[in-house]
Amino acid sequence: MKNAVYCIAQTREQAETIVHSLKDAGFPNTQISVLFADKSGTRDFSHEQNTKMPEGATTGGIAGMGAGAALGWLAGIGSLAIPGVGPFIAAGPIMAALGGAAVGGATGGMIGGLIGMGIPEYEAKLYDGKIQGGNSLISVHTENSDQVDAVKEIYKRAGAEDIHSTSEGSAPHKAA
Structure with a gap:
């Protein structure tokens, strides 16, 4: 069964720590x-912009990550513009999901993209507000309950907030 485990990191450094721990755990x-x-514009990251879709989504490679090396390790990292919402940095499967929302001009923008990824609407709204407030959303797609538990433990050790998991065919669960 496919699962996804989500959390909010309050700082970029905390997000880096979580990603590094996930990498070390073999994800x-x-x-x-x-x-x-x-x-931050280009102060923290040097973007090499490549327009992939003329409808509004811009993706590109990230160079010169410096202290952001753990985030640079992620697949498909780049910038993403969601009309009416603003510019974001995204990496991994979320990039494709939100890129589709941006291109389609989906109602709800980011919220619609998050719901499309299987996040319940009330959690998507919570995450949307936290992301726009300067926090980072991290998610890990897992294969089994042991991996779900391992990810939740990594999140907890790093002090992440709003830890939730979803699985195909079941209701969402909040971490204890």
Whole structure:
């Protein structure tokens, strides 16, 4: 059964710590997603912009990650513009989900994209507000309950907030 485990990191450093811990625990970069608002412009990241879709989604490679090396390890990291919502940095499977929302001009923008990924609406609204407030959303797609438990433990050790998991065919669960 496929599962996804989500959390909120309050700082970029905390997000880096979580991603590094997930990498050390053996989770592949293709199963980890990170999303945060790009409020810093190019001060923290050097973007190599490549327009992939003329309808509004812009993705590109990230170079010069410096202290952001753990995030640079993730698959498909780049910038993403969601019309009416703003610029974001995204990596992993969330990039494709939100890229589709951006291109389609989906109602609800980011919330619609998060719901499309299987996040319940009330959690998607919570995450949307936290991301726009400067926090990072991290998710890991897992194969079994042992991996779900391992991810939740990594999140808890790092002090992450709003830890939730979802699985196909079941209701969402909040971490204890």
